[in-house]
Amino acid sequence: SYELTQPPSVSVSPGQTARITCSGDALPKQYAYWYQQKAGQAPLLLIYKDTERPSGIPERFSGSSSGTTVTLTISGVQSEDEADYYCQSADSTGSHYVFGTGTKVTVL
């Protein structure tokens, strides 16, 4: 089955930049989506179609794509950004959506 691989954890100081990668073989052909999940809460859509930001999402969240890797960048990290982050994409057939393994962001 298709897998999307993320680093288990990323630590960053307030005001610095956090980058979270997501790797998958079908990413050159399928868009990626990013979600933030804070403890005890439902996920929140941060990025869609690799780079687009839904209304209401702060500009410090951005997405990029290069080959089999997509990246979520959080610029000027704030303490409230401490959460788990998941990428999502479809397999090569486009019929199954999978989530990445998840990355826990810790703000030092």
Added chain:
Amino acid sequence: EVQLVESGGSVVRPGGSLRLSCAASGFTFDEYGMSWVRQAPGKGLEWVSGIDWMNGGRTGYTDTVKGRFTISRDNAKNTLYLQMNSLTAEDTALYYCARDKYSSSHYLGSDYWGQGTRVTVSS
């Protein structure tokens, strides 16, 4: 205000069945695809199943539930369902329903989520 309220979760024995429901309000239900996503205790998100916006529309399942789970929707009742059969301990999780946004058939992500309903499979 968009609201998604899941119900139907409970404790069930291995091999048992359960039907989850997701009541939607605050938007035109039959204009959106819908998904079920689960999260086992202390684990990550897992996409379970999705259905497009028509009654009896196109569906998809993750391999681990194919043949055991059935997603459906009743657009007249603004409700999404997940029929779960032959449950195992590995199905224990918090089950979220989510609204899938599309534009010209392009998936734009799951933009609204419920708070989840808990399913525990245990003898």
